[in-house]
Amino acid sequence: MTTMVTEAPETDIRRHELAGFLRSRRERITPEQAGLPRGPRRRTPGLRREEVAQLSAVGVTWYTWLEQARDIHVSPQVLDALARALLLDPSERSHLFALAGAVDPAPGSRCAGVTPALEALLTRLEPYPACIQNSRYDILAYNRTYGRLLCDLDAVAPEDRNCMLLAYTNEDWRASVVDLAEMRRVMAAKFRGAMAEHLAEPAWKTLLGRLEAASPEFGEIWARHEVVGPGGRTKLFRNARVGLLRLDHTDLWLGPSAGPRLVTYVPADEESRQGLERLLALSPVGA
Structure with missing residues (x-):
């Protein structure tokens, strides 16, 4: 007799992983850490579900369903509230x-994948x-x-610091x-080539939607x-500030080609070198 095993859909696997992750994070936090009184006869390790719901301003039943891996919609705003209530660090929040x-609506200025060593390297490369x-x-x-180089990036919201968006929406x-x-x-063509491996990923689809909504020019090129x-x-x-710059662009991959890369611009002539200096x-220190 042959037994057929049906593989669970990806969304079902994600829901169960999410449920387990939330439960594990809830159970590790004490009421005192969350600013709540411990109270008598507490048997639940960490926080109770109703306490997480209270801290996140969501319904107890809804949060219970979330930990039970029910098929319910979770908005980015609710996930943000849960991340704060569960005291998640940047890596846990990203997970x-x-x-x-x-898509995280408030990813913060620091990316968990950018190590202090990489930040030091970026600084040492200056003025490049x-x-x-x-x-x-x-x-x-x-x-x-x-x-x-192209605009005041510090003045751009972290969620908008994307070269594709800036190339179509930022006048500077x-x-x-x-x-x-x-x-x-060229950027749109590279983006399409890279997206082939990420067609079902929400972050990629969200960015594509933003680009199509923001720029008819992008739609024509796409x-x-x-x-x-x-x-x-x-x-x-x-x-x-300094006029014309002629720069040689290079990508140095920090892992698999689908992962992060170090992008550098080296002056192609003496005038450009002086311009970068x-x-x-x-540029203000600490920017």
Whole structure:
């Protein structure tokens, strides 16, 4: 007799992983850590479900269903409240949103994948502009000269620090690129090539939706279905502070090609080198 085993759908696996993760985080927190009185005859390790619901401002029944892996919708705002109530660190918070298949509305300025060693490397590369990006073009970390190369990145909300979004929506960024049309075409083609491995992932679909809603120009380019692989080349920037910069762009992969990369811009001539020196001098320390 042959027994057939049906593999559980990915969403079902995610719900059970999420339920187990929430339960484990709840059980490790004491009432005192959460600012709650312990009370008499407490048998539950950590917090009770109703206490987590109270701290997160959600219904007890709804939270119970969540820990039971019920098929219910969880908004990013509720996940944010749960992360705060359960005192999750940045890595745990990222894991929570990944299990729920949601985009973190407040990821913070520091990415868990950017180590102190990488941050030190970015600083040591100054005055050469450098940043850490993922294959979705999210800017995870950057040094001072990169932060002032195309626009004032410090003034951009962390969730909007994405090269694709900035190239289509940020006027300062657009004005700094000499051949804007070609850069956007190549970026869209690279984005399409990278997205092939992430078609079902919410963060990728959300970014694509934002781009299509924000820019008819992006929609026209996207409809061409062009694909370009990763690679570096010389780029021209017209910086508002120091003028024309001719820079050689290089990607250094920090892991698998689908993972994060170190993006560097090295001056292609002496005038550009001097321009980067001036740009660094104009960038505030600690930016």
